[in-house]
Amino acid sequence: MDLALKLTKTKETPQSAEEKEFLLIAGCLREERWAQKQLYETYYGKLLGVCLRYSNNSEDARDILNEGYVKVFRYLERYKVGTSLECWMRRIMINTSIDYYRKEMRHRSDDIEAAQYKIAEDNDVVSNYSAQEILKVIQVLPPAYRAVFNLYAIEGYSHKEVAESLGITESTSRSNLVKARVKLKELLTGLGIV
Numbered sequence: 001m002d003l004a005l006k007l008t009k010t011k012e013t014p015q016s017a018e019e020k021e022f023l024l025i026a027g028c029l030r031e032e033r034w035a036q037k038q039l040y041e042t043y044y045g046k047l048l049g050v051c052l053r054y055s056n057n058s059e060d061a062r063d064i065l066n067e068g069y070v071k072v073f074r075y076l077e078r079y080k081v082g083t084s085l086e087c088w089m090r091r092i093m094i095n096t097s098i099d100y101y102r103k104e105m106r107h108r109s110d111d112i113e114a115a116q117y118k119i120a121e122d123n124d125v126v127s128n129y130s131a132q133e134i135l136k137v138i139q140v141l142p143p144a145y146r147a148v149f150n151l152y153a154i155e156g157y158s159h160k161e162v163a164e165s166l167g168i169t170e171s172t173s174r175s176n177l178v179k180a181r182v183k184l185k186e187l188l189t190g191l192g193i194v
Contacts, residue, residue: 021085022081023035024038024039025039025076025079025081025085028073028076029076029077036073039072040069043086043089044065046086046090047065047068047069047089047090047093048061048062048065050090050093050094050097051064051065051068051093051096051097052135052139053097053135053138053139053146053150053154054094054097054098054100054101054146054147054150055097055100055139056139056140056143057139060100063100064093064096064097064100065093067096067100068089068092068093068096068097071092071096072089072092075092094151094155097147097150098147098151098165098166101143101144101146101147101166102166102167104143133188134184137184137187137188138150138184140187141180141183141184141187142183144176145176145177145179145180145183146180147166147176148162148166148173148176148177148180149176149177149180149181149184151165151166152173152177153177153180159173159174159177
Protein backbone atom coordinates (compact mmCIF):
# COMPACT_ATOMS: atom_id res chain seq x y z
CA MET A 1 0.00 0.00 0.00
CA ASP A 2 3.01 2.34 0.01
CA LEU A 3 2.23 3.70 -3.45
CA ALA A 4 -1.44 4.26 -2.58
CA LEU A 5 -0.51 6.12 0.59
CA LYS A 6 2.04 8.18 -1.32
CA LEU A 7 -0.56 9.08 -3.93
CA THR A 8 -3.11 10.12 -1.36
CA LYS A 9 -0.60 12.14 0.68
CA THR A 10 0.92 13.98 -2.27
CA LYS A 11 -2.39 14.55 -4.08
CA GLU A 12 -0.74 13.49 -7.36
CA THR A 13 -3.04 12.46 -10.18
CA PRO A 14 -2.53 8.75 -10.84
CA GLN A 15 -1.17 8.01 -14.31
CA SER A 16 -1.25 4.23 -14.70
CA ALA A 17 -4.05 1.74 -14.17
CA GLU A 18 -2.02 0.32 -11.27
CA GLU A 19 -1.79 3.73 -9.60
CA LYS A 20 -5.53 4.27 -10.09
CA GLU A 21 -6.23 0.87 -8.54
CA PHE A 22 -4.00 1.69 -5.57
CA LEU A 23 -5.79 4.99 -5.09
CA LEU A 24 -9.14 3.22 -5.27
CA ILE A 25 -8.02 0.65 -2.67
CA ALA A 26 -6.70 3.40 -0.41
CA GLY A 27 -10.06 5.17 -0.64
CA CYS A 28 -11.88 1.95 0.24
CA LEU A 29 -9.58 1.39 3.21
CA ARG A 30 -10.50 4.87 4.44
CA GLU A 31 -14.16 3.87 3.92
CA GLU A 32 -14.73 6.62 1.37
CA ARG A 33 -18.09 6.13 -0.31
CA TRP A 34 -16.96 7.11 -3.82
CA ALA A 35 -14.19 4.50 -3.78
CA GLN A 36 -16.45 1.74 -2.47
CA LYS A 37 -19.05 2.56 -5.11
CA GLN A 38 -16.51 2.57 -7.90
CA LEU A 39 -14.98 -0.74 -6.78
CA TYR A 40 -18.45 -2.29 -6.57
CA GLU A 41 -19.51 -1.05 -9.99
CA THR A 42 -16.23 -1.92 -11.69
CA TYR A 43 -16.37 -5.62 -10.83
CA TYR A 44 -20.14 -6.11 -10.39
CA GLY A 45 -20.82 -7.85 -13.72
CA LYS A 46 -17.91 -10.27 -13.65
CA LEU A 47 -18.44 -11.25 -10.02
CA LEU A 48 -22.19 -11.61 -10.45
CA GLY A 49 -21.44 -14.12 -13.20
CA VAL A 50 -19.41 -16.19 -10.73
CA CYS A 51 -22.22 -16.08 -8.16
CA LEU A 52 -24.88 -16.98 -10.75
CA ARG A 53 -23.10 -20.26 -11.48
CA TYR A 54 -23.32 -21.31 -7.83
CA SER A 55 -26.84 -20.14 -7.07
CA ASN A 56 -30.38 -21.37 -7.71
CA ASN A 57 -31.51 -18.08 -9.20
CA SER A 58 -30.62 -14.43 -9.77
CA GLU A 59 -31.92 -13.35 -6.37
CA ASP A 60 -29.68 -15.82 -4.53
CA ALA A 61 -26.75 -14.80 -6.72
CA ARG A 62 -27.21 -11.15 -5.78
CA ASP A 63 -27.39 -12.13 -2.10
CA ILE A 64 -24.13 -14.07 -2.44
CA LEU A 65 -22.56 -11.18 -4.34
CA ASN A 66 -23.53 -8.63 -1.71
CA GLU A 67 -22.32 -10.87 1.10
CA GLY A 68 -19.09 -11.32 -0.83
CA TYR A 69 -18.63 -7.58 -1.23
CA VAL A 70 -19.07 -7.13 2.52
CA LYS A 71 -16.15 -9.55 2.93
CA VAL A 72 -14.13 -7.73 0.26
CA PHE A 73 -14.45 -4.44 2.12
CA ARG A 74 -13.90 -6.07 5.51
CA TYR A 75 -10.71 -7.87 4.44
CA LEU A 76 -9.34 -5.44 1.85
CA GLU A 77 -6.39 -4.68 4.09
CA ARG A 78 -5.28 -8.30 3.53
CA TYR A 79 -5.09 -7.83 -0.24
CA LYS A 80 -1.49 -8.10 -1.47
CA VAL A 81 -0.51 -5.21 -3.69
CA GLY A 82 0.87 -6.39 -7.01
CA THR A 83 -1.51 -9.32 -7.33
CA SER A 84 -4.70 -9.21 -9.34
CA LEU A 85 -7.44 -7.48 -7.39
CA GLU A 86 -10.06 -9.07 -9.63
CA CYS A 87 -8.72 -12.58 -8.93
CA TRP A 88 -8.59 -11.86 -5.20
CA MET A 89 -12.21 -10.68 -5.23
CA ARG A 90 -13.24 -13.65 -7.41
CA ARG A 91 -11.77 -16.03 -4.83
CA ILE A 92 -13.82 -14.32 -2.12
CA MET A 93 -16.99 -14.72 -4.22
CA ILE A 94 -16.23 -18.41 -4.80
CA ASN A 95 -15.65 -18.98 -1.10
CA THR A 96 -18.82 -17.05 -0.24
CA SER A 97 -20.70 -19.22 -2.74
CA ILE A 98 -19.27 -22.36 -1.14
CA ASP A 99 -20.36 -21.11 2.28
CA TYR A 100 -23.83 -20.51 0.86
CA TYR A 101 -23.83 -24.04 -0.59
CA ARG A 102 -22.82 -25.52 2.78
CA LYS A 103 -25.58 -23.60 4.53
CA GLU A 104 -28.11 -24.87 1.97
CA MET A 105 -26.86 -28.44 2.31
CA ARG A 106 -27.49 -28.39 6.04
CA HIS A 107 -31.15 -27.84 5.23
CA ARG A 108 -31.30 -30.82 2.89
CA SER A 109 -31.97 -34.35 4.10
CA ASP A 110 -30.30 -36.09 1.15
CA ASP A 111 -27.17 -38.06 1.94
CA ILE A 112 -24.79 -37.30 -0.92
CA GLU A 113 -22.56 -40.21 0.11
CA ALA A 114 -25.38 -42.69 -0.56
CA ALA A 115 -25.88 -41.66 -4.18
CA GLN A 116 -25.08 -44.24 -6.89
CA TYR A 117 -22.58 -43.53 -9.69
CA LYS A 118 -24.06 -42.81 -13.07
CA ILE A 119 -22.17 -43.15 -16.32
CA ALA A 120 -22.31 -40.11 -18.58
CA GLU A 121 -22.82 -40.94 -22.25
CA ASP A 122 -21.39 -37.62 -23.41
CA ASN A 123 -19.32 -35.72 -20.84
CA ASP A 124 -18.70 -32.81 -23.21
CA VAL A 125 -22.34 -32.02 -24.04
CA VAL A 126 -22.17 -28.54 -22.49
CA SER A 127 -19.41 -27.30 -24.79
CA ASN A 128 -21.85 -26.91 -27.70
CA TYR A 129 -24.17 -24.34 -26.10
CA SER A 130 -24.20 -20.66 -25.25
CA ALA A 131 -23.20 -19.44 -21.82
CA GLN A 132 -26.75 -18.18 -21.22
CA GLU A 133 -28.29 -21.60 -21.99
CA ILE A 134 -25.79 -23.39 -19.79
CA LEU A 135 -26.20 -20.90 -16.93
CA LYS A 136 -29.95 -21.48 -16.90
CA VAL A 137 -29.58 -25.24 -16.59
CA ILE A 138 -26.68 -25.02 -14.11
CA GLN A 139 -28.94 -23.04 -11.79
CA VAL A 140 -31.48 -25.89 -11.87
CA LEU A 141 -28.92 -28.50 -10.75
CA PRO A 142 -29.14 -29.71 -7.15
CA PRO A 143 -26.73 -27.69 -4.96
CA ALA A 144 -24.28 -30.59 -4.45
CA TYR A 145 -23.97 -31.21 -8.19
CA ARG A 146 -23.84 -27.50 -9.02
CA ALA A 147 -21.03 -26.78 -6.56
CA VAL A 148 -18.87 -29.66 -7.77
CA PHE A 149 -19.53 -28.89 -11.43
CA ASN A 150 -18.61 -25.22 -10.97
CA LEU A 151 -15.48 -25.87 -8.97
CA TYR A 152 -14.19 -28.69 -11.18
CA ALA A 153 -15.39 -27.93 -14.70
CA ILE A 154 -15.42 -24.14 -14.61
CA GLU A 155 -12.96 -23.02 -11.93
CA GLY A 156 -10.45 -25.80 -12.69
CA TYR A 157 -10.14 -27.28 -9.19
CA SER A 158 -8.92 -30.86 -8.82
CA HIS A 159 -11.23 -33.40 -7.18
CA LYS A 160 -9.00 -33.24 -4.10
CA GLU A 161 -9.44 -29.45 -3.90
CA VAL A 162 -13.18 -29.74 -4.48
CA ALA A 163 -13.44 -32.35 -1.72
CA GLU A 164 -11.50 -30.16 0.72
CA SER A 165 -13.51 -27.05 -0.14
CA LEU A 166 -16.89 -28.74 0.23
CA GLY A 167 -16.07 -31.14 3.05
CA ILE A 168 -16.79 -34.27 1.00
CA THR A 169 -14.68 -37.19 -0.22
CA GLU A 170 -12.89 -37.21 -3.56
CA SER A 171 -15.08 -40.09 -4.71
CA THR A 172 -18.18 -38.06 -3.89
CA SER A 173 -16.74 -35.18 -5.88
CA ARG A 174 -16.19 -37.45 -8.89
CA SER A 175 -19.63 -39.01 -8.50
CA ASN A 176 -21.36 -35.64 -8.24
CA LEU A 177 -19.51 -34.38 -11.31
CA VAL A 178 -20.67 -37.34 -13.38
CA LYS A 179 -24.22 -36.92 -12.09
CA ALA A 180 -24.10 -33.17 -12.77
CA ARG A 181 -23.09 -33.79 -16.37
CA VAL A 182 -25.82 -36.41 -16.82
CA LYS A 183 -28.37 -34.04 -15.28
CA LEU A 184 -27.16 -31.16 -17.47
CA LYS A 185 -27.63 -33.33 -20.55
CA GLU A 186 -31.12 -34.33 -19.40
CA LEU A 187 -32.03 -30.70 -18.76
CA LEU A 188 -30.63 -29.54 -22.09
CA THR A 189 -32.51 -32.34 -23.85
CA GLY A 190 -35.70 -31.39 -22.03
CA LEU A 191 -35.33 -27.81 -23.20
CA GLY A 192 -34.84 -28.99 -26.76
CA ILE A 193 -31.25 -27.75 -26.80
CA VAL A 194 -29.68 -31.19 -27.29
